[in-house]
Amino acid sequence: MADVKLIGSPLSPYVLRAILALSLKKVEYELLEEKFGEKSELLLKSNPIYKKIPVLIHHDRPICESAVIVEYIDEVWPESGFGAILPADAYHRALHRFWTYYVDDKWFPSLVAIGKAETEEAKAEAVERVRAGLLLLEEAFVKLSEGKAFFGGDRVAFLDVMFGCFVNWIVAAEELVSVELLDEATVPALHGWAVRFREHEAVKEVMPDSGRVLGFLKILQAKWKADAAAAKKKL
Amino acid sequence: MVAAAAEVKLLGMWASPAVRRVEWALQMKGIEYEYVEEDLANKSAALLRHNPIHKQVPVLLHCGRAVTDSLLILEYIDETWLETPLLPRDPYHRASARFWAKFAEENCREATRKAFFARGEERSEAIEQLREQLQRLDEELEGKKFFGGVEIGFADLAVGWLAFWLGVSEEVAGFTAMDAKKLPRFAAWMDDFLRVPVIRDNLPPREKTVEFFSYYRDQQLAAAAK
Numbered sequence: 001m002a003d004v005k006l007i008g009s010p011l012s013p014y015v016l017r018a019i020l021a022l023s024l025k026k027v028e029y030e031l032l033e034e035k036f037g038e039k040s041e042l043l044l045k046s047n048p049i050y051k052k053i054p055v056l057i058h059h060d061r062p063i064c065e066s067a068v069i070v071e072y073i074d075e076v077w078p079e080s081g082f083g084a085i086l087p088a089d090a091y092h093r094a095l096h097r098f099w100t101y102y103v104d105d106k107w108f109p110s111l112v113a114i115g116k117a118e119t120e121e122a123k124a125e126a127v128e129r130v131r132a133g134l135l136l137l138e139e140a141f142v143k144l145s146e147g148k149a150f151f152g153g154d155r156v157a158f159l160d161v162m163f164g165c166f167v168n169w170i171v172a173a174e175e176l177v178s179v180e181l182l183d184e185a186t187v188p189a190l191h192g193w194a195v196r197f198r199e200h201e202a203v204k205e206v207m208p209d210s211g212r213v214l215g216f217l218k219i220l221q222a223k224w225k226a227d228a229a230a231a232k233k234k235l
Numbered sequence: 236m237v238a239a240a241a242e243v244k245l246l247g248m249w250a251s252p253a254v255r256r257v258e259w260a261l262q263m264k265g266i267e268y269e270y271v272e273e274d275l276a277n278k279s280a281a282l283l284r285h286n287p288i289h290k291q292v293p294v295l296l297h298c299g300r301a302v303t304d305s306l307l308i309l310e311y312i313d314e315t316w317l318e319t320p321l322l323p324r325d326p327y328h329r330a331s332a333r334f335w336a337k338f339a340e341e342n343c344r345e346a347t348r349k350a351f352f353a354r355g356e357e358r359s360e361a362i363e364q365l366r367e368q369l370q371r372l373d374e375e376l377e378g379k380k381f382f383g384g385v386e387i388g389f390a391d392l393a394v395g396w397l398a399f400w401l402g403v404s405e406e407v408a409g410f411t412a413m414d415a416k417k418l419p420r421f422a423a424w425m426d427d428f429l430r431v432p433v434i435r436d437n438l439p440p441r442e443k444t445v446e447f448f449s450y451y452r453d454q455q456l457a458a459a460a461k
Binding site for chain 2: 049058061063064065067068069071072075076090091093094097098101102136
């Protein structure tokens, strides 16, 4: 339906969140892919403040910020496809949102730091921080899943989407620096969850495989290195 | 659903804008609660137990559950006590309110923090950023008295810290970001917001707040210098 458009690329985990939500709801949409390194007129017009993807355009009105977009999708199409994404009760909604903040503010930046690390020491430090974060998320998973398959219990819910968008990024990072991060020995519950999440009908249809993510991560790494070198030259 | 006072507890700190934000919401909804003042230099066992990762106020305790992070607490309050809704009903307007809340909470706070603590170029850049952000907020108020429309709502509560604490920051750190002539809509909003009874009656005393942040700033700058 041309009424729903999404600006972005599935290689961005934040865009993937919106794609996963639309897939779970079985809502048809048009994907307007941005070229890496360029920002289209439409993007700049629709998201003048952040100038970032994803942007959802519905009835010609833009909605920005991945968490805001996923909640919007959940509210506009509450019963469609696999049903509700946000948990039913207020307390679980608060917990899913809390852990999403944690993933965005603390955990994902440490994963990115692995890619940006210039020394072995910096890399090892970043790996430790990622692992420490995964241990916390493991605990959260055990508490929230109550022995079931997903953070949402029997169903894929908000935190599954907001954290699950990174599962192949974790695999790509593991390959990039030859370390295990989401391994069965240290984080068994999360390890199992990641496998099930990837296999979910709505997820496997849309999630880029780790090979593609790794390719993209290498391009990003080259860009980060170039940016860092340029910044050093300025000093 | 009316909660008995003992059922709702708020761990807070008197000078914190994030804590006041929660109190504004509780009071708008007429929810009775017990307020517990935390000494942040000597955090209570309760605070550390209920917010082990961030160890910060505010923390809302309700029926044995702990909810942390002021914007999350606002959503929790709105979803649990349905009178006087904070978020609008329409999904697009809800998305808009959440967007502006995030903008005020992340971007504006970060720029203000830098303007407050940083020196030299970092500071002047931050002040410039803050000015641009205030301009965005001013533009958003086109045709509206409040971000929530005719009455204050979720976005106003999220942006609201600027109405009081921006002036405090400017005074303590000696910078000017807000220009009432350039941003008349935002200036009017600041006045109107502070005049809303629930807000007006729930602000820390200004002089005491200036003193507190002055002391806090001196402390942080001295620690950074070591």
